[in-house]
Amino acid sequence: MVVEVLIDIAARALDAPFSYSWPDTEGAPQVGDCVLVGFGARPALGYVTAVNEDAEADENTKTVTEVLTRGLFDAAALDLARWISSWYAAPLISCLRLFLASATIPRLKKQADGSYEVIAPVKARKQSPGAAPGPLINEADRPARLSDGQDRALEVLSAALRSAQPQAFVLAGVTGSGKTEVYLQAIEQSLTAGKTCLTLVPEISLTPQTVGRYRARFSDQVAVLHSRLTPRQRANEFARIRSGEAPVVVGARSALFAPHHDLGLIVIDEEHDSSYKQNNSPRYHARAVAEQLALRQGAVLILGSATPSLESLEAAREGRGEVLPCRKLTLPERINGAALPPVTIVDMTREFERGNRSLFSVRLQQGLHEVYERGEKALLLLNRRGFSSFLLCRECGFVPHCESCSTSLSFHATNNTLRCHQCDASFVVYERCPQCGSPYLRKFGVGTQQVEEELKRLIPGWSVVRMDRDTTSGAHAHEELLKIFQEQESGVLVGTQMIAKGHDFPDVTLVGVVTADITLNIPDFRAPERTYQLLEQVSGRAGRDRLPGQVIIQTYLPQEPAIEAVAAHDPSALYEEERRLRRELGYPPFGHLCNILLSSEDQERVARFSQELARALRDDVASCSPEVQVLGPSPCIIERAKRLWRFHILLKSDRALPLGPLVSTALKSLGPARGVNIAVDVDPYEMM
Ligand code: ADP
Ligand code: ZN
Numbered sequence: 088m089v090v091e092v093l094i095d096i097a098a099r100a101l102d103a104p105f106s107y108s109w110p111d112t113e114g115a116p117q118v119g120d121c122v123l124v125g126f127g128a129r130p131a132l133g134y135v136t137a138v139n140e141d142a143e144a145d146e147n148t149k150t151v152t153e154v155l156t157r158g159l160f161d162a163a164a165l166d167l168a169r170w171i172s173s174w175y176a177a178p179l180i181s182c183l184r185l186f187l188a189s190a191t192i193p194r195l196k197k198q199a200d201g202s203y204e205v206i207a208p209v210k211a212r213k214q215s216p217g218a219a220p221g222p223l224i225n226e227a228d229r230p231a232r233l234s235d236g237q238d239r240a241l242e243v244l245s246a247a248l249r250s251a252q253p254q255a256f257v258l259a260g261v262t263g264s265g266k267t268e269v270y271l272q273a274i275e276q277s278l279t280a281g282k283t284c285l286t287l288v289p290e291i292s293l294t295p296q297t298v299g300r301y302r303a304r305f306s307d308q309v310a311v312l313h314s315r316l317t318p319r320q321r322a323n324e325f326a327r328i329r330s331g332e333a334p335v336v337v338g339a340r341s342a343l344f345a346p347h348h349d350l351g352l353i354v355i356d357e358e359h360d361s362s363y364k365q366n367n368s369p370r371y372h373a374r375a376v377a378e379q380l381a382l383r384q385g386a387v388l389i390l391g392s393a394t395p396s397l398e399s400l401e402a403a404r405e406g407r408g409e410v411l412p413c414r415k416l417t418l419p420e421r422i423n424g425a426a427l428p429p430v431t432i433v434d435m436t437r438e439f440e441r442g443n444r445s446l447f448s449v450r451l452q453q454g455l456h457e458v459y460e461r462g463e464k465a466l467l468l469l470n471r472r473g474f475s476s477f478l479l480c481r482e483c484g485f486v487p488h489c490e491s492c493s494t495s496l497s498f499h500a501t502n503n504t505l506r507c508h509q510c511d512a513s514f515v516v517y518e519r520c521p522q523c524g525s526p527y528l529r530k531f532g533v534g535t536q537q538v539e540e541e542l543k544r545l546i547p548g549w550s551v552v553r554m555d556r557d558t559t560s561g562a563h564a565h566e567e568l569l570k571i572f573q574e575q576e577s578g579v580l581v582g583t584q585m586i587a588k589g590h591d592f593p594d595v596t597l598v599g600v601v602t603a604d605i606t607l608n609i610p611d612f613r614a615p616e617r618t619y620q621l622l623e624q625v626s627g628r629a630g631r632d633r634l635p636g637q638v639i640i641q642t643y644l645p646q647e648p649a650i651e652a653v654a655a656h657d658p659s660a661l662y663e664e665e666r667r668l669r670r671e672l673g674y675p676p677f678g679h680l681c682n683i684l685l686s687s688e689d690q691e692r693v694a695r696f697s698q699e700l701a702r703a704l705r706d707d708v709a710s711c712s713p714e715v716q717v718l719g720p721s722p723c724i725i726e727r728a729k730r731l732w733r734f735h736i737l738l739k740s741d742r743a744l745p746l747g748p749l750v751s752t753a754l755k756s757l758g759p760a761r762g763v764n765i766a767v768d769v770d771p772y773e774m775m
C-alpha cells in the first residue's frame with residue numbers, strides 16, 4: 088500500500104505530500120498518524136494525509152521508517168486545514184500544525200555525531216474511563232427571568248439549534264443587555280441535545296471574570312484554552328475535549344482548532360474585535376474559519392457584539408453571507424433598564440481658541456472634579472493606536488526617525504529615551520536639534536504618562552492607575568492593575584484601548600476620551616468603523632450599575648460620522664455612508680482584498696522580485712480571472728522596518744472569488760525568492 092505523507096517542514100516548495108510505501112499488512116499508518124520517513128539524505132517527521140490501500144509502490148518509493156504517534160488529527164481537521172491553506176495561501180503544514188497540541192508530537196533532534204534521535208512526546212493525562220456524564224447544568228445560576236429581548240432571541244436560537252442546519256446569527260445587543268446569558272442558555276440547550284459548544288472571546292477578555300460565569304453554570308465540563316497555557320496544559324485540555332469530558336470550550340481564537348466533535352453551537356463574542364485576525368502566517372480570521380467549521384459540523388454560529396462589524400451586518404441584511412444563511416437578532420435595552428449614558432462631544436479647536444492649552448477641556452475638568460467630589464470612579468481613554476508622543480523641533484520642524492525603519496521615534500518619559508516601535512531600538516533624547524541646532528525641541532502628541540501627570544496637577548491626591556504597554560509588560564501586570572482599580576473606593580483608570588474591552592466595572596460613572604480622532608487619521612478603510620466601535624465600547628463602560636453615568640468625548644473633528652454615531656448611540660448613518668463608500672471602492676464586504684508584503688535588506692532585489700510577482704499575477708489574471716485587479720507593487724506606508732525595505736501588491740476582486748489560490752500559483756511559477764520575505768495576507772486588517 089501507499090501513503091501520502093506531508094513533511095513537517097514549512098516551505099512553499101515542499102508543500103505537497105510525498106508518497107511512501109508500507110510493506111506490511113499489519114500496523115499500517117492511518118490518516119492523522121505522525122511517521123518517521125527518509126527525506127533526501129536525512130530522516131524527517133511527517134503526517135499521513137491519505138492512504139491508498141490498493142496502490143502498488145514502484146521500486147523508487149521509499150518505505151515509512153516507523154509510525155511514531157497515532158491519531159493526532161482526524162479527516163475533518165485535515166479538511167479544514169486544507170481550506171485554510173487554500174483560502175489564505177499558507178503552506179498546508181503550517182495550517183495543520185494549528186490543530187496539533189505541540190506536547191503530543193514527537194521531535195527529531197540532531198546528535199553531535201550527525202545522526203538524529205526521536206524525542207517522544209509527553210503522555211497526556213490519563214483519561215477517566217467510562218461513559219461521558221450527561222449534561223450537568225447549575226440551574227440555580229440562571230437569572231429569575233429573561234428580558235423580552237433575551238426571550239425572543241432564545242426562541243429563534245432554539246428553533247435553529249433543533250433544526251441542526253448550519254446557519255449564523257448576528258446578536259446585536261447594547262453593552263449590558265445580557266448577551267452572555269443568551270449564550271449560556273443556548274449552550275444549555277445544545278448540551279441537552281447531546282452536542283458540544285465552543286465560545287470564542289478576544290484574548291484580553293479571557294479573564295477569570297468571563298471563565299467564572301461559564302464555570303458557575305457548567306462546572307468542570309468547561310475547558311479553557313488561551314495562549315498562556317503550557318504545552319502540557321493545552322494537551323490536557325485537548326484530551327478532555329476529545330474524550331467528551333469537557334463539552335463546553337471557552338477560548339481565544341486558537342480554540343477553533345481543538346479536537347471538536349458533534350459541535351452544535353459556536354459563539355464568537357465581541358465579533359468585531361480585531362484580535363480575531365491572526366497577524367502571522369497562517370493569517371486566518373476566526374470568523375471565517377468558524378463559518379467553515381459550522382458548515383462542516385452543521386452548527387449554529389452566533390456573532391455577538393454591541394458594535395457588530397459591517398461584514399456581519401451586511402450578511403444579515405442580505406439574509407446570507409458568503410458561507411452561511413444569516414439573520415440579525417437584537418437586544419435593544421440594558422438589563423436593569425438603565426439608559427445608555429449621555430454623551431457630550433467637546434470641540435477641541437474651540438478650547439484652543441479660548442486659550443485653554445490643557446489636555447482636558449473645561450467640560451472634562453468639571454466632570455472629573457464632580458466624580459472626585461462624589462467619591463466615584465472615572466475611566467480616561469487615550470485613543471492612539473500605534474501613535475504616541477514624538478519630538479518636534481519648533482524652529483525647523485525636524486522629527487527624529489529611526490535609522491533602520493522609516494517611522495518617527497516615540498518619546499518615553501520614564502527613562503528619557505526615544506524608542507522605535509518597529510524594531511525597538513532606543514536612542515538618547517537630543518539636547519539640540521541635529522538639523523538646525525535649536526534647543527527648542529517640543530514633545531508633541533499625547534501619552535498616557537502626560538495624562539497621568541496632568542490629572543495629578545488637576546486633582547492632587549486622587550488615585551490614578553495607568554495601564555499601557557509600559558505598565559503591563561509583566562505576565563499578570565494587567566490583572567493586578569485592574570484589581571487595584573476595582574478594589575479602591577474612588578479613582579481614575581487611564582489607558583489605551585486595552586481598558587475598553589472585556590472588563591466590567593459596575594461603579595464607573597464618567598468615561599472621558601482625551602483624543603477621539605487619532606485613529607480616524609490612520610490610512611485604513613476601516614478607520615471610521617473601528618473608531619466608532621472603540622468609542623462606543625468604552626462609552627458602554629459608564630453607568631452599568633445603579634449610579635448613572637456620562638461620557639465626554641474630546642475631538643478636533645466633531646462632525647465626523649463616527650463621532651456623531653457615538654454621540655447618538657446610533658451607527659446607522661455612519662454604516663450607510665461606509666456601505667456606500669465600500670461598495671463604490673470594492674472593499675469588504677463588497678469585494679475581497681489580498682495584500683502581499685515583500686521585504687528584504689536588499690532594496691533592489693525586493694523591488695525586482697515585486698515587479699516579477701506582479702507581472703506573473705497579471706498574466707494569470709488576464710488568462711483566467713479578469714475580474715481581479717492587481718495594484719502595485721508600491722512601497723509600503725512604512726517603507727522600512729527592522730532594516731528591511733518593504734513593498735506591497737494589493738489584489739482586489741469584486742465577487743466571492745478566492746484570491747489565495749491565485750497567489751499560490753503565481754508564487755510557485757516564480758520559484759524561490761532568495762533573500763526576500765513574502766507575507767500573503769488574504770482579507771487583511773492592517774496594511775501599513
Ligand atoms: P453584555 O454581555 O450584553 O454586555 P452581560 O451578559 O454581561 O451583558 O449582562 C449584564 C449583567 O446583567 C450581568 O451582570 C448579568 O449577570 C446580568 N443579567 C443578564 N441577564 C439577566 C436577566 N435576565 N436578569 C437579571 N440579570 C441579568
Ligand atoms: Zn531644528
Ligand code: ZN
Nearest residue numbers: 489492507510
Ligand atoms: Zn526601527
